[in-house]
Amino acid sequence: MKMKLLKVALILSLLLFGAQIPAVEASTLDGETTVNLNVRSTPSTTGAVITTLPKGTKVKYGTYNQSWHKVYLNSRTYYASAPYIKRIASSPTTITTQAASSTGVTTENLNIRVTSHRDAKIVTTLKKGTEVNYAVHNSSWAKVFLSGKTYYAAKAYLAPKLVVSAPKKQSGYTNRDIQLFNRTLQTSPVAKTIPAKRAVTFSIHNSSWSVIYEGTKTYYTPTRGITAGTLKPATTTETGYANRDLKLFDTRNQASKVVKVLPLNTVVASSKYNSSWSTVYIGSDTYYTPTAWITPGVAPVQPPTTTKPVETKVQGYANRNINLFGKTHQSSSVLLVLPQYTAVTYSTYNSSWSNVFVGTKTYFTPTSWLTAGKAPSAPAASPQGKVYINTPGDVLNVRATASASSTILGKLAHGTQVDHYGSSNGFYKIKYNNRDGYISTAYASASKPSVSSGAVIVLDAGHGGTDPGAVRSSLYEKTVVLDVTKRTEAYLRSKYGYEVRLTRSTDVYLTLNQRVQAARNLRGDLFVSLHTNAATTSAANGVETFYSTSSAHSAKSRVLATNIQSNLMGEMSGMRNRGVKTANYYVITYNTMPSALVELGFISSPQDIVHLRSEASRQRMAIGVAEGIAQYVRAYH
Incomplete structure (x- = not known):
């Protein structure tokens, strides 16, 4: 019997000592048992019963989980079923509070230990970059929660997990035709094009670009082409x-x-x-x-007339500098310009236009530009600026009106400085021998020209990038003309020391307007664009050079084109000479300098393609173009 009692006492001692756990980790609460409650060594119905508390017993407890509470008896921690302890109001005792857990990432391979001591047993080692739930234990250690248990690790090797928010998607629509790219670079290939007024889903990528979402694919496009919100309803026609x-x-x-x-x-x-x-x-x-x-509404029906109405002529004056046209629209050619306050005889033509009679000729001008009656005295004009005559080796005509066909009053030498009183129709108004005179704006510059300065030559290789130009098999126009352009540049620099600049030196795409703007920004004195031709028939062949009659520099452009064609055919005598021609191509019509466009041969011709493929022929082509340019420069610069 004594032996049995000794065994029971030993078991109870082991259970009591085994029930000791680390310091309390949850806030301590005051409670009361609602039934006779078993207090156990572990949070399980199989745990050993330490004692039974009668119903109504006051007890200190802390939350362990939804089913069990920690019960604090005799400075030790045990467990009891949570539903049978009710909380009663009481001030919390001073017990360490467990911090809320956070999600973190290990910054090194990290040892996990059973206690917060570097000599404690290692439970496991987490690899660098492992995501883990943890809470701060003290200044050096953190509690790590693994598989429902609490362990410890060095706090220095845990970092909070950074949460990267997904980009905010928005609804919008295209306010123009937009191009979609696979990169944030407009020189990269265009993946596809979306028309204007198309609904899109997008998010802002950076200050200039947005991401476009189409199904499972994403693209990039400049943000300026997208308007956030809903597309406005269709307009009423x-x-x-x-x-x-x-x-x-x-x-x-x-x-x-x-x-x-x-x-x-x-x-x-x-x-x-x-x-x-x-x-x-x-x-x-x-x-x-x-x-x-x-x-x-409906346009009024004009009644037929059998007799011509009587034309009533009115005496009046120009209330501004007025253009006189040959047709009743302002996009037609300006035939004559009359200064403000000029007395005129005119008659009404329709609701917007009038006939103006000058000698035996009749012109058209908007009626709003005319005023009936006697012209007031013109106020004394003040100069609006100074310009210099820029005609190297030549002189500039001073004319009576702003027209290239009007009377020549005199001539001004290269480099002469004059005051101007504004410009219209391509002419500056100046004072010449105490009367009004007009000089062409094309031959005047804001800065004094240098007699010794050389010309700046701008060479333009046609097409490029996504625009191959004319194609035959593996031969692309963009490749041929870029090669000849670079050869021409090298020849002009090495032989003559000229300043030569290129609109493009690599395989990139430029719009026609970008080429014109580039020539202007490069401060060119002349512009030459190189191309190859193509036709639907293989019989077409030969070399030709174009200039524009609509350019302000058509006279000099014709000389430039003639010089290039002549020298080019001198080098390429085996090719057909198609001569110098006129055409209003954009790059030679809207340029601000004498310009020519050269077609080096037909890529569709069996005869011409032999030369276009040959490096020796390309070099001769470059020499011909370069010598034509040099001949022009010697004459004008």
């Missing part, structure tokens, strides 16, 4: 008619190029764009025009 000769523009700016002109009373379909402008629809094309130029 109205039928009306032109209440004057109707100019149509491709942008909402009357200073921009007139794309098309519709006669008075033409029926048009349009919609209001804003308070001043309307969109005009012709087939699948759209244009812009001032809303005031369209009258809603």
Whole structure:
């Protein structure tokens, strides 16, 4: 019997000592048992019963989980079923509070220990970059929670997990045709193109670019082409008619190029764009025009007349510098310019235009530019600036009016400084021998020209990048002309020491306007664009050079083109000479300097392609172009 009691006592001692656990980790609460409650050594119904507390016993406890509470008896921690302890109001005792856990990442391979001591037993080692839940234990150690248990690790090797928020997707629509790229670089290949007014899902990538989402794919596009929000409903189209000769523009700016002109009373379909402008629809094309130029409704029917109405002539004057045209639209050629306050005889032509009679000739001008009655005395004009005559080796004609066909009053030498009183129709107004005179703006510069300075030659290799130009098998126009352009540049630099600049020196795409702007930004004195030709028939062949008659520098451009064609054919005598021709190609029409465009041969011709493939022929082509340019430079610079 004594032996049995001794065994029971030993078991109870072991259970009591085994029940000791680390310091309390949850806030201590005051509670009361609601039944006779077993207190156990572990949070399990199989745990040893340490004691049974009668119903109504006051007890200190802390939350362990949803089913069990920790019960604190005699400075030791045990466990009891949570539903049978109710909380009673009491001030919490001073016991260490477990910090809320955080998600972190190990910054090194990290030992996990049973206690917060570097000599404690290692339970496991977590690899660098492992995600783990933890809480701060003290200044050096953290509690690590693994598989429902609490261990310890050095706090210095745990870092909070950075949460990267997903980009905020937005709804919007394209405000223009936009190009989609696989990279944030507009010189990279275009993956696809989306038309204007198309709904898109996007997110902001950086200050300039956005991400476009299409199904499971993503692309990049400049943010300026996207408007956030919902696309406005389709505009209401109205039928009306032109209440004057109707100019149509491709942008909402009357200073921009007139794309098309519709006669008075033409029926048009349009919609209001804003308070001043309307969109005009012709087939699948759209244009812009001032809303005031369209009258809603049906155009009035003009009654037939059997007799010509009596023309009433009015004496009046020009209330501004006025252009006189040969037709009733301002995109037609200006035939004559009359200064402000010039007395004129005119008669009404229609609701917008008048006939102006000068000698035996009749012109057209907008009626709003004329005022009936005697002209007031013109105020004394003040100079608006100074310019210098820029005609190396030549002189500049001073004319009586702003027209290349008017009377020559005299001539001014290269480098002469003059005051000007404004410009119109490509002419500066100046004072010459105490009277008004006019000089061409094309031969005047804001800075004094240097007699010894050489010309800046701009060479333009056509096409490039996504635009291969004419193609035959593996031979691309963009490749041929870039090679000849670089050879021409090298020849001009090495033989003559000329300043030569290229619009492109690599395989990149430039728009026509970008090429013109590049020539201007490079401060060129002349511009030569190189191309190869192509035709639907293999019989077409030969070399030809173009200049534009619509350019302000058409005279010099013709000389430049003639010199290049002559020297080029001297080098390429085996190819057909197609001569010098005129064409209003964009890069030679809108350039601000004498310009020519050279077609080096037909890539579609069996004869020409032999030369276009040959490096020796390309070098001879480059020499011919270069010598033609040099001949022009010697004459004008």
